[in-house]
Amino acid sequence: MKFRLLSKRTACLAGAAALVLTAAAACSSSGSSSPPGSTASSTASPGQSSITSTGAAVAGGSITVLEGKGFAGDWPLGLDPATNTTGSADQDYYNAVLGDLFELGANGKQIDDLATGYSYSNNNKTVTINLRPGVEFSDGTPLTASVVAWNWTRDLESSCTCAPQWQVARVNPKVTTSAPAKGVIKVLGPETIQVNLLLPDGAFINQMYDTIPNWIISETAFTTMGEKAFAQMPVGAGPYIMVSDSYSNQIVVKKNPNYWDKPLPYLDGITFKSVSGDEAAYEAMLAGEGQVYIDMSTPALLKESAQKFNVLNQLGTSPYDLQLNSAVPPFNNPKAREAIYAMTNFAPILQHIFDNEYPVAEGFTGPGGICYEQYVPGYQGYDATLAKQLVAESGLAKTTIQFGTISSSPVAAETVQALSQEWAAFGVKTSQHIYPLNGLIQAFLANGGKSWQAMIQTAGAYDPSSGVGVGFRFNSMSPFSGTHDTKLDTMLNNAVASSNLSTRCADYNQAAKYIADNYYGPFYFSFAPANVAVKGIAGPGLTSPLPAVAVAPAVLWEDVYDNSSS
Amino acid sequence: MALAQQVQLQRDPGARSDIVRRVTGSPALQLVGRRLLTAIPVLLGVTFLTFVVMNLIPGNPARLILGINATPGQIQQTDIKLGLNHPFWDRYWLWIDGLLHGNLGIAYSNQQSVNTDLAQHLPVTCWLLLYTLVVSLGLGVLVAVLAARKPNGIADRLSLAVSMLGLSIAPYVLALVLIYVFAVKVQWFPAISNSLGSSPLQAIRALTLPAASIGFPLFAVYSRLLRADIVEQMQREDYIVTAKAKGVSPWRVLIVHATRNSMFTLITLVALNLGTLIGAVAIIEPIFSLPGIGAELIGAIQINDLPLVEGIVVVFALVTVAGNLLADLMYAVLDPRIRYGRSAS
Numbered sequence: 001m002k003f004r005l006l007s008k009r010t011a012c013l014a015g016a017a018a019l020v021l022t023a024a025a026a027c028s029s030s031g032s033s034s035p036p037g038s039t040a041s042s043t044a045s046p047g048q049s050s051i052t053s054t055g056a057a058v059a060g061g062s063i064t065v066l067e068g069k070g071f072a073g074d075w076p077l078g079l080d081p082a083t084n085t086t087g088s089a090d091q092d093y094y095n096a097v098l099g100d101l102f103e104l105g106a107n108g109k110q111i112d113d114l115a116t117g118y119s120y121s122n123n124n125k126t127v128t129i130n131l132r133p134g135v136e137f138s139d140g141t142p143l144t145a146s147v148v149a150w151n152w153t154r155d156l157e158s159s160c161t162c163a164p165q166w167q168v169a170r171v172n173p174k175v176t177t178s179a180p181a182k183g184v185i186k187v188l189g190p191e192t193i194q195v196n197l198l199l200p201d202g203a204f205i206n207q208m209y210d211t212i213p214n215w216i217i218s219e220t221a222f223t224t225m226g227e228k229a230f231a232q233m234p235v236g237a238g239p240y241i242m243v244s245d246s247y248s249n250q251i252v253v254k255k256n257p258n259y260w261d262k263p264l265p266y267l268d269g270i271t272f273k274s275v276s277g278d279e280a281a282y283e284a285m286l287a288g289e290g291q292v293y294i295d296m297s298t299p300a301l302l303k304e305s306a307q308k309f310n311v312l313n314q315l316g317t318s319p320y321d322l323q324l325n326s327a328v329p330p331f332n333n334p335k336a337r338e339a340i341y342a343m344t345n346f347a348p349i350l351q352h353i354f355d356n357e358y359p360v361a362e363g364f365t366g367p368g369g370i371c372y373e374q375y376v377p378g379y380q381g382y383d384a385t386l387a388k389q390l391v392a393e394s395g396l397a398k399t400t401i402q403f404g405t406i407s408s409s410p411v412a413a414e415t416v417q418a419l420s421q422e423w424a425a426f427g428v429k430t431s432q433h434i435y436p437l438n439g440l441i442q443a444f445l446a447n448g449g450k451s452w453q454a455m456i457q458t459a460g461a462y463d464p465s466s467g468v469g470v471g472f473r474f475n476s477m478s479p480f481s482g483t484h485d486t487k488l489d490t491m492l493n494n495a496v497a498s499s500n501l502s503t504r505c506a507d508y509n510q511a512a513k514y515i516a517d518n519y520y521g522p523f524y525f526s527f528a529p530a531n532v533a534v535k536g537i538a539g540p541g542l543t544s545p546l547p548a549v550a551v552a553p554a555v556l557w558e559d560v561y562d563n564s565s566s
Numbered sequence: 567m568a569l570a571q572q573v574q575l576q577r578d579p580g581a582r583s584d585i586v587r588r589v590t591g592s593p594a595l596q597l598v599g600r601r602l603l604t605a606i607p608v609l610l611g612v613t614f615l616t617f618v619v620m621n622l623i624p625g626n627p628a629r630l631i632l633g634i635n636a637t638p639g640q641i642q643q644t645d646i647k648l649g650l651n652h653p654f655w656d657r658y659w660l661w662i663d664g665l666l667h668g669n670l671g672i673a674y675s676n677q678q679s680v681n682t683d684l685a686q687h688l689p690v691t692c693w694l695l696l697y698t699l700v701v702s703l704g705l706g707v708l709v710a711v712l713a714a715r716k717p718n719g720i721a722d723r724l725s726l727a728v729s730m731l732g733l734s735i736a737p738y739v740l741a742l743v744l745i746y747v748f749a750v751k752v753q754w755f756p757a758i759s760n761s762l763g764s765s766p767l768q769a770i771r772a773l774t775l776p777a778a779s780i781g782f783p784l785f786a787v788y789s790r791l792l793r794a795d796i797v798e799q800m801q802r803e804d805y806i807v808t809a810k811a812k813g814v815s816p817w818r819v820l821i822v823h824a825t826r827n828s829m830f831t832l833i834t835l836v837a838l839n840l841g842t843l844i845g846a847v848a849i850i851e852p853i854f855s856l857p858g859i860g861a862e863l864i865g866a867i868q869i870n871d872l873p874l875v876e877g878i879v880v881v882f883a884l885v886t887v888a889g890n891l892l893a894d895l896m897y898a899v900l901d902p903r904i905r906y907g908r909s910a911s
Contacts, residue, residue, distance in 0.1 A: 066758075069865075074865075076676040077675070077676055077677065159632045175637055176637070177637055177640070228677075246760070246761070246857065249760050249761075249855075249857045250761065273760045273855065274760065275855050276852040276855060279742070280757070280758060280853060280854075280855065283742070283745045283750055283757045284758045286750040287745070287749040287756065289749075407868075435868065436868045438869040439868045439870070442869065442870065446626070
């Protein structure tokens with residue numbers, strides 16, 4: 001009996017100890033552990049870059065890069081640039097495998113990659129590009145002007161969301177996917193190619209960054225492999241070669257021994273893995289299962305990450321804005337749009353959710369891009385009295401606003417929730433919809449663009465004319481725009497035409513004022529997701545800032561290295 | 567067929583009809599037949615409801631595939647290729663026709679055959695479900711037996727505490743805790759697993775935390791209910807008293823007699839819980855980046871990929887129906903007194 005009592009106690013103690021130990025492990029301070037590869041913890045404040053010394057570049061090693069589902073972590077149709085509807089969200093894989101004609105470097109400096117230069121002529125309606133001589137694709141075939149011409153023709157014929165928006169003559173002018181007319185793309189020599197546009201475009205090269213004409217594929221490989229096989233294993237002239245590709249799950253690439261800029265790339269290989277989101281990526285990095293995470297945007301996790309990893313918060317180029325669909329009720333009524341401006345007090349949202357880390361924006365330019373102007377003269381700010389009056393006059397309280405955003409951005413989701421609560425105080429109801437990228441595209445396109453009412457999005461880019469720039473969100477020709485105003489279209493087209501930066505910036509300032517005056521969509525704050533890297537991993541876009549072309553900066557993977565062991 | 571039976575059949579034609587009568591009169595076979603027949607309307611109902619709901623969601627699949635610049639002609643061609651030009655009922659019938667021919671259609675999102683998609687992702691989910699069931703059931707039975715051996719003893723109380731923890735924690739919360747403890751802190755298991763690896767050991771490592779996240783709450787339910795049933799059997803049933811009186815050892819009474827008879831409750835519960843299990847898979851797989859059909863289902867619903875959603879729903883419905891059928895058969899295996907056919911007559 002005594003023995004039995006003793007065993008009970010022992011068992012009790014053992015059980016209790018086990019529970020306590022498990023609880024202690026689970027509850028212990030996260031600051032007490034260091035992930036593999038990390039050195040000293042950083043105490044940089046959130047919202048700022050916390051980069052420790054990165055050391056000298058060394059060759060060798062492989063890393064795992066984590067990409068969030070719903071945006072960069074999805075490539076359901078593969079990686080053929082001309083058919084990939086998720087387009088530039090997959091920039092990391094394209095840049096690694098296909099390389100770029102031109103890259104966007106630090107402080108907006110253009111870097112020649114597969115091309116060596118360009119010139120404008122004919123009043124900015126003709127652009128001539130020189131290709132780097134002697135470059136070969138990883139299948140051994142040469143990258144020539146005729147291959148680029150084949151690529152661009154295919155891009156222009158694509159029905160994909162990702163197709164270039166070049167204003168060029170078509171064989172059938174009424175069909176947007178019709179082949180470019182003869183003379184639009186001219187091969188002037190083995191390494192010289194020319195594009196002839198219908199309208200002047202002084203931002204043509206800036207518009208190349210992060211878009212499919214910048215990513216050139218091997219025509220021979222495409223023809224040999226066929227479209228479907230090629231989409232899974234694309235062949236380009238980038239620093240890495242595709243080894244395996246499991247759609248929207250995992251991509252493995254290895255160093256391209258044929259790369260034109262030897263001895264780059266530094267790394268022997270990269271594995272890109274899709275993860276469900278910021279939390280999963282952070283845990284995986286703590287567990288040593290990933291060395292880099294692209295596009296972290298959860299405010300709380302950014303603070304946590306900054307204590308353990310290098311966190312590079314880029315200067316935003318694409319401010320968050322509220323798109324209002326002026327084609328359908330209630331926002332076809334200017335008073336309803338103005339009510340939204342007047343109801344929104346973004347200062348407390350910035351303070352309480354984002355710790356005032358991100359600058360307020362009233363227009364479509366950000367501090368990381370060109371033509372940056374933070375404030376717009378005459379911008380309608382928060383005015384509770386006016387808001388109540390406008391809500392009553394427009395009947396906004398009688399409807400439920402369909403309010404959506406993209407799932408991959410916790411910042412956008414939190415903004416939707418915060419705004420909904422603010423508006424609720426004025427009796428305005430919302431129905432919130434959080435979409436993955438593909439679902440968001442569908443929501444914009446459904447019912448001829450008349451199903452959606454309000455969306456939190458980013459509008460802007462390093463150059464407002466490029467990527468997900470101002471035209472993408474406010475030009476009546478864009479399917480992702482809620483604004484249908486030919487006067488604004490003309491203003492935006494004029495801003496693109498000149499290659500003189502001050503002229504262009506003046507035009508953009510005027511357009512920003514016009515948007516504000518007509519209440520087409522309020523802007524809130526300028527934010528770019530951060531890139532997180534284990535200490536020891538370094539490179540442009542990971543430990544040294546690059547401008548975000550559209551939403552996030554394009555990491556120059558050939559320059560990324562791992563000196564964590566040295 | 568044995569040689570003696572063949573000879574018997576040749577000699578006596580009446581014997582053949584006797585065997586046929588015995589086979590068709592087999593309660594187990596009749597049960598299987600009835601269950602399979604009832605599975606047909608269940609499958610039809612599930613797929614039809616899914617079809618209706620997915621069709622109510624706005625959006626044009628052809629435009630999703632082709633992109634925004636697609637011409638009306640290209641969209642029309644794709645509509646024809648996908649059968650989207652037909653009315654709702656025709657489309658549903660075409661899908662059913664394809665299903666009957668083993669063709670689940672083409673997924674809108676990746677233009678891949680749904681059969682191929684399922685073949686790629688189903689094994690991961692199957693292994694996860696199997697691992698979860700085996701571990702949760704195995705541990706559940708073990709703990710229930712230990713707890714029931716001495717009600718209110720230390721093992722019983724400890725199992726009660728653990729079970730309460732399991733019952734009160736959601737799988738997705740548990741997943742994060744497990745990742746933190748076992749992937750981040752002690753690094754025994756991976757936090758993310760984009761594949762099962764190339765060896766069984768790697769697969770077990772990859773699946774352990776997801777299986778524990780789903781299986782721990784199940785284990786808690788199984789162990790508590792089985793324990794309660796065993797205790798009741800041990801305290802109230804005459805056959806237990808008889809066995810004890812005959813001098814059968816306490817462990818043998820507990821395991822062979824009481825536990826065996828308590829299995830009915832457990833089997834019923836496992837069958838009923840299959841739906842919950844499948845639902846948990848859809849939540850847990852994305853957390854661990856497991857490329858299974860649970861994660862595929864979530865993605866497919868978000869982008870209105872009807873063929874892929876229908877394909878996965880069919881698989882889940884089949885698993886649920888098969889699980890329930892298996893449960894019914896196991897009743898008969900465990901208790902020879904159960905004769906479904908005869909009891910019905």
